[in-house]
Amino acid sequence: MPQARRKTPFSGKAKKQQLQTKKNKTSTLLMSTSTGTTAYDVISVNYQPSRAKGGRDTNRYALKFYRETDEELRIKKEDALKELKPVPEKDLEINPSDYFPSDVSFPKRPPWDFNMTPAQLDAQEQRYFKNYIDSLQATEHWKDMSYFELNLETWRQLWRVLEMCDVLLLVVDVRYAGMMFPPSLYTYIVEEQKKHMILVLNKIDLVPPAVVAAWKTYLTAKYPELKVLYFTSCVGYNLRGATSDKAGLQVRRRKGKQRMCAEGATMILDACKDIVQGDVDLSSWEKKIKDETNVEFDYEEDAEVGETILEKADTSFYTHERFKSGVLTIGCVGQPNVGKSSLLNALMGRSVVSVSKTPGHTKHFQTIFLTPQVRLCDCPGLVFPSTVPRPIQILMGSYPIAQLREPYTTIRYLAERLDLPKLLRIDHPEGDDTWSPRDICDGWAKKKGYLTAKAARLDTYRAANSLLRMALDGKICLWLRPTGFLQDKEKLESSEDIKYIKWVQALSPLSQTEEPSSSESGSHSDTDSDSDTDDDHTTIANTFAALATQN
Template structure:
């Protein structure tokens, strides 16, 4: 047996260089980065959900999220800002206008011209060239401070192109809390003006906001985009929840029942819109029958109701597709939206059972999935896409566009949240230094002290873990920040008495005894935390995120569904 070479000692600096070169080799072997190492637009790219692999030709990281990496100088400046005193904003400043975040010059990547005479390699080369030129144009025309995070992976955009091409109706889903920040006008113009397709906007998670605010957002979108159809939806109506939903401090946890029912109210609203679009060209009677079965079943019988067969087809095919409207009597609905807006949960709620995997981590759905609601109605679930915009990065974290676990500096995001909500009283925390002036770091330390988050070696307060815990509570809705449409504050009485408020309560499945959840207004020093209700949609929270056990004792009685479908007769 030949004698092996004697190992030579090397310094820690040499070891770091070895690890650095190993990471570079892995990055260059990914399908997206292969052949693009010299592209200046992608030199400073951060790959999210990246997984190590043994086979260089594996497609494990083909759909990894990709964003521009922040510089060390940017991180240092943001940490200094997080140590500054909080400056509470006014109620008026929670009103947002889309034109501030989606200017006319902001567009999204569209599939370039193609023909069947081109080979697959030529097509992919043309798309890659176009996408690199698009990124170069964005980097040239806009500074990094103007641009928020947006998707840099061509493979993910190809999924969007495929879904748009094959769909008869585009179903765009957004989160009610950040409505204006999640709606790119360029996509609406492209679908309605260029492709001449119908566009349905789903205002999702309406259980996280009061009914007047939901009505105000619906009216805003109808006025701004006249060719749009609007559906209000929640995958967590009251009959899919149980127990008390708030603790003594005002934090509220929405506990989901193990067996969810079809969200029949939202499904009925969506069906009515689809019927008005397709007319007699597609038979939707089987879909309507499924909804009626759920409506006519009481709470006990509904446990045994089967709302349809499960037919799931996962596909990674992004080839070209010649669209034919309602081909063979089939209605194809493409579901598009930002990460974490509840696309997969919506599909499960329409079906009445879990057919699509859901996760709070952005990028969980990596390629579009085709789900058949009925034999002639199918949904195409597109991966969550972050469109180019000027939305601040702190807000993008709260929106769920960027994974919290990958966040290098979470404190400025906590500062953004704390200046709009009185987190000190809401969380009932004490100042770590017994001072009257609060900063974002103080709130993170105070929460870490209350929850017992300390570092392993020195046993100091773990500010980073505390900040991450607060951001996850905000993402789940336990800490709920809702923005308003323009001029909402001056017309609160009008929206409170709007006739559509009752329809929103019906979609939320609120009974006569229940009242609409109170909205989390801006809290000043005179506000009491107990007056605030904060909502969460994603079921039982982990023990790490829950408050004291004495505050979370819940009554396990299932809520009644009085007058559940009374508005259907109107």
């Protein structure tokens, strides 16, 4: 029997250094300013303390963000004890232009040619990215900049996807659509590269149809070459039971077996047909939707996948050729947790892309052939530079909740816009009439029985973590509206798009043989989504159910 490898001596000093390395997940980044040199902490998310075998860097795709100072933390923790000040509904309207200044763009690949060696390309891109960060730091917006991706390797994956694609599919969470759509990306793709861009408003089951219609109206008016579509992977026929509780908390219970979201898939197919104008044969895609409408596949919400680690910097380059070899290439881009992987799985009609709630789960761009004529490229989720407030970035899922050092600022933002005590059905921990962010967390900890291990006190931090995850999942649902929503609300609720949105949500009992047009008028009654039994969902019609038998 072979003997185990003999243990090598390991001193206490070496062990201490190993633990210190594992604990220390931040590095210092020096930024030159007009007053001298300032040190910023950069936190690496999903950081690994050691290198893989063969000297490969296990942290090549680790998410990196600037980290707040200890003084900022102290001030925020003191603020968590102050009274909540409810925000009027009018203040939930936002102007997206306020968060994407004209002089703030995303890093683009510097010019290159085929005579350059990989080493020259790597050095050029490293130098460019450093200069890009320096130029951002020199702008007047630097002090208001939010978390954004500081890892060059992740931006390189975006560059490759943008080079390869014929059509860029940008996926955003409809709850924060205006804060997830960088105008600089539209300018680069549509105006500079002369390519087409499709914006997918995902998770439309979480917000009222009028809000979805308002975002489409706003975005199409501001960006005329942009095609705006609706999508949700949580259509009625893939859910079971009630969709909300008595207090108003959202509840989405997925069935074990899922069906292709044919409504959203058809919208994307139709948009691509309009773009290719017959230059690519998409009949196989159309047939796939018809054939797989009622085919069920297993849904694995917490599926995991190993990282893709490269042994050297990814400096490969690609010369774009429109519809090369008769294949339509669709690049899929978006911030973390907007549902890109769920959308691709829904398009495929089966689980092909790993889904996770952890930002940065998809490490390397993945190429998947939907049909022999349609290729999908899934880019890692990345955060574009902006001045979006940090609490919103946390609610959007751009920053991992587990990495938060101070969650109470985000709880305040949420509680001042939603009546959390009523939604959570909690009592004030001290019997008072006024609430603070800490009171909200303590009340939730008391209701859920969250106690610290040693002193058995209310575990306030765990409760805050729980509430933020509920907000991320959509159980506690906050959505922001475009400017002028309240003024145009009545008009939007009676618009022609409402019927179309409900059809995509699979909540309208439409004819199984008839697909509504986005310009078609008329009204349809909704099924009762608050039903408490699975049987009530049998009236929800899948508008493509009959297509499978028409071949």
